[in-house]
């Protein structure tokens with residue numbers, strides 16, 4: 099192939115030319131640098147100093163394979179096999195959602211509200227995916243006993259691997275939260291229930307980027323347009339039964355349904371319902387507490 103005889107700068111140019119319909123030039127360069135960093139351990143500066151050099155054949159093949167995946171709109175995190183979340187390098191594949199910065203904000207909210215007390219909390223993360231929320235909470239609140247639930251056995255395999263890699267002891271549960279009354283015994287009580295459930299309606303798909311739509315698991319993303327609050331309804335009912343009195347419920351939410359989720363929680367009798375915005379200014383998190391009974 100002609101690229102074997104070309105310096106690495108020419109490979110970068112192939113990236114710029116061939117990905118132009120999907121990304122702008124700056125995004126393409128960032129993707130290229132992420133690949134070089136991961137494969138060769140090069141910084142941007144290394145690249146600038148060495149861009150007239152020739153790579154060995156295996157590295158070139160790897161970069162060309164990555165380019166071909168990027169052309170199919172595969173997210174860079176799935177190509178590299180990892181994503182960063184709260185300073186942790188977590189394994190990801192197409193059976194788990196790529197952890198998002200908004201979700202780091204949800205974890206930070208919980209940590210801010212509980213770290214100082216240093217109590218042996220019982221926490222459950224519902225719809226754990228890569229395990230990002232559960233693992234980050236266990237690391238920030240090491241006294242806690244953390245459970246993490248997902249319907250997807252493939253997602254739980256990734257989450258288990260991540261928990262092992264991060265030396266975070268977490269109890270994983272394979273269950274459908276829409277049928278939670280079968281999976282939980284009367285006696286189980288939690289101090290914190292947290293969830294970032296599927297919350298994008300099928301009607302919202304049209305505005306989404308191809309790399310999310312074609313590669314991220316639809317099981318993790320979508321709810322029927324006719325029932326946008328389905329998961330919130332079920333998880334709130336679970337929380338009413340399984341939170342201790344004054345226990346905390348935390349949700350990540352669809353920015354368009356902040357008030358609707360607050361109303362739902364109010365109707366169910368939750369108290370101190372607070373809607374929080376993310377760094378983009380969008381309604382993104384809700385915190386509520388169960389009453390004293």
Ligand SMILES: C[S@@+](CC[C@H](N)C(=O)[O-])C[C@H]1O[C@@H](n2cnc3c(N)ncnc32)[C@H](O)[C@@H]1O
Pocket residue numbers: 194195196197198201224225226227228229230231247248249250253273274275276294295296297317318319
């Ligand atoms: C939006 S993703 C969140 C993943 C991860 N917690 C995060 O924040 O990146 C929702 C997760 O819920 C899981 N899920 C979907 N339907 C479910 C159900 N009925 N019961 C339990 N988990 C479910 C999906 O497999 C997915 O991992």
